[in-house]
Amino acid sequence: MSSPVISGEQLFVGGGAPQPYTFTAYDLADDSISWQTEFDTVYAGLDDAPPVTADGLVVTSAVSNSREVPYYEVYGNKDCGRRI
Incomplete structure (x- = not known):
């Protein structure tokens, strides 16, 4: 999960487990999910x-x-020398 960010009454956060990766807006005043978007082709980074x-x-x-x-290609750390 990415670090959550609060803007006004909304909390925004990205997550990767369970897949698919999702990006969520949570309404703090209503204590409910405002909206959520799934990204079927994302495999890294959103979280x-x-x-x-x-x-x-x-x-x-x-x-x-x-x-x-x-x-290491995604993050540019080619010194690690191993594929994950």
Whole structure:
């Protein structure tokens, strides 16, 4: 799960387990899910970085691809030398 971010009465968070990866907006005042979006082709990233909010927008990031990519390619750490 990404670090949650609160903007107004909404809490935003991305998660990866169980799959599919999801991005959720939770209404703190109503104690309910405002909306939730599933990302079937995402395999990394949505649960790593917290979303950013500004001027009524919510921005997040994720890695989506039709082929599996070793994590060191995704994160740029080629020094680790092993595929996960």
